[in-house]
Amino acid sequence: MSLQLYHTTFSPPSRVVRIIVKQLGINAEEKEVSLLTGEHMKPEFLSINPFHCVPTLVDDGFALWESRSIITYLVDKFAPGNSIYPTELQARAVVNRWLFWDAGTLFSTLGAYFGPIFRGGSAQPEMAELFKKKVAELDSILEKTKYLAGDELTIADITIAVTITTATAVGVDTSELKNVEKWLQQVESDLSASTWKDLVIDPANSLGTFVKAKIASS
């Protein structure tokens, strides 16, 4: 078996996949791709992923990109039946709903806030406000349940925890939302201290320092 994970340290979706790989004890060879030096646009990488994005997984020659499709594939292949991605139809549908909500709404709103600075544009403060509104909606959900999809930690919690901690690091603060804060502490305590530090907080803070400096100088 040969499993390679192409990733970038500061990329939030790459970090989500690396967390799941670590949580499940999957033996994957991690290969850093430098977006800053344009490695992702080189023919070698384009031949693997013509959409030139990280994370990209290659499983015995089968290439897959999009972090949420990668993590669901990894659980189904290496840890079928694990409560982190339930198999019961409706329980799985709820987890999938949160993953799609993150992709289509929450993370994309955050990306719309700071993404333009990587393309020569400026941050869009109204997107930061919209992001906070979305997290406030999440806060009301988390008033009723321990995790996003009920009583068990799932890949949706890990994915959305990475989104929200990335937001905090780039200066979009939602710490006044007490249920979200309590849930984040719960997710932190479910992961190992090294996972939280190395794959959640430290890289988010490095990205945050870069983004905040760019915004301040624009």
Ligand SMILES: N[C@@H](CCC(=O)N[C@@H](CS)C(=O)NCC(=O)O)C(=O)O
């Ligand atoms: N929706 C994708 C987003 C992937 C993505 O946009 N990755 C960025 C880094 S965070 C990237 O590779 N950008 C370079 C490019 O798309 O050319 C996912 O969740 O995997």
